[in-house]
Amino acid sequence: MFFFHRPPDSGDGVGLAFTDRAGGVSEGAFGPLNLGRTDVDDLAHVRENFARVGAALGVERFVTLAQVHGPDVVVLDAETIAAWGPEQHLGSEATGVPLRRADALVTDQPGTALCIRVADCLPVLFADPARGVIGAAHAGRVGLAAGVLTRTVEALRDLGARDIEAWLGPHICGDCYEVPAEMREEVAAQLPGAYAETSWGTPALDLGAAAERQLRDLDCTVERRDRCTRTSLDLHSHRRDGATAGRLGALIWRTA
Numbered sequence: 457m458f459f460f461h462r463p464p465d466s467g468d469g470v471g472l473a474f475t476d477r478a479g480g481v482s483e484g485a486f487g488p489l490n491l492g493r494t495d496v497d498d499l500a501h502v503r504e505n506f507a508r509v510g511a512a513l514g515v516e517r518f519v520t521l522a523q524v525h526g527p528d529v530v531v532l533d534a535e536t537i538a539a540w541g542p543e544q545h546l547g548s549e550a551t552g553v554p555l556r557r558a559d560a561l562v563t564d565q566p567g568t569a570l571c572i573r574v575a576d577c578l579p580v581l582f583a584d585p586a587r588g589v590i591g592a593a594h595a596g597r598v599g600l601a602a603g604v605l606t607r608t609v610e611a612l613r614d615l616g617a618r619d620i621e622a623w624l625g626p627h628i629c630g631d632c633y634e635v636p637a638e639m640r641e642e643v644a645a646q647l648p649g650a651y652a653e654t655s656w657g658t659p660a661l662d663l664g665a666a667a668e669r670q671l672r673d674l675d676c677t678v679e680r681r682d683r684c685t686r687t688s689l690d691l692h693s694h695r696r697d698g699a700t701a702g703r704l705g706a707l708i709w710r711t712a
Contacts (some may be wrong), residue, residue: 457489457512458711459626459691459704460489464711468585469566472708473513474625474681476690480505485700490692492573492703494549501548511597515569515709518545523573525598528554528592531613532563532570545571545612560608564615569709575692576633576665576685579625579706580605582676590708595667597635601646605667609674620676625706626691629684630662631655633695 459478464471468625480489482501488652491509494502510516510558519532519540543550561570570592572579577596583589593599612620631651637642640659644651650666653659664682685693685704694701 457509459683461513469712470583470585470708470710471513471535472490472581472583472623473705474579474705475509475705475707477692477704478690478700479508482702485697486702490595491571491705494547497702499546499549503543504552506545509705509707513569513707514663515707516559517542517568518571518707519561519568520545520547520551520555520571520573521559521561521594522547523559523594524557525596526559527599527602527604528558529560529562529604529607530558531611531615532561532565532568534565534704537563537565537568540568559599559604560591560611562589562591562608562615564589564610566710566712569707572706573703574625574627574706575699575701575703576628578667579629580667581623581625581706581708582608582612583621583708583710584612584619585710587616587618588710589615589617590710592706592708595663597643597661598665600663600667601643605670606674609676622671622676622678624664624667624680624682625677626681626683626685626688626704628686628693628695629682630660630665632684632686633661633663634658635661651693
């Protein structure tokens with residue numbers, strides 16, 4: 457169920473996890489542990505998958521986004537979280553209410569798991585446990601170049617964070633993320649460290665290296681938990697599985 461899991465009691469009250477494909481009920485190429493794609497997967501399956509993750513983590517409420525590969529960050533205050541319905545993380549298919557369109561979440565409120573969903577893009581989790589501030593960001597190629605991580609760190613600091621830890625989760629690696637040569641040049645000019653070559657000798661991008669460099673320049677401590685999604689069959693990958701790919705979850709929460 458979890459590629460990586462750090463419970464709150466070993467992290468100064470902050471828990472985090474990156475899920476894998478196992479332990480759920482979705483059928484076929486979706487999973488079985490698919491935490492997204494409610495437009496095409498059976499909603500009852502995704503609901504049960506979230507319930508199983510929540511039970512394993514001791515979390516009852518998840519906040520999610522309609523991720524759009526942009527730089528926008530949502531700040532969750534107590535009022536917003538109090539109004540968040542018990543199935544709102546499942547989106548309009550469950551509630552009729554569309555999810556907020558953005559690619560990062562930050563909060564200083566306890567008891568709610570921030571959840572980013574990916575299938576090759578880079579998920580990044582953030583925390584300053586001493587000040588009770590956490591965040592989560594979806595950093596695909598477009599969003600990373602647009603500054604989603606910089607904007608997330610700024611929002612965390614606006615909430616009082618100072619000593620920020622960042623965890624890079626599973627994503628497609630530089631050995632596998634093939635792109636056109638012109639795109640590689642353009643992105644690498646914006647993101648130092650992104651320039652890469654696939655294991656078969658074609659132009660590529662390394663999102664993890666670019667994100668790590670950017671975050672260290674922002675004075676964040678970085679821990680990498682980023683096995684490649686394309687080559688790891690226990691993880692979801694759009695490049696490998698195409699339109700049938702499920703979504704893994706990057707989750708962070710605080711207990712107090």
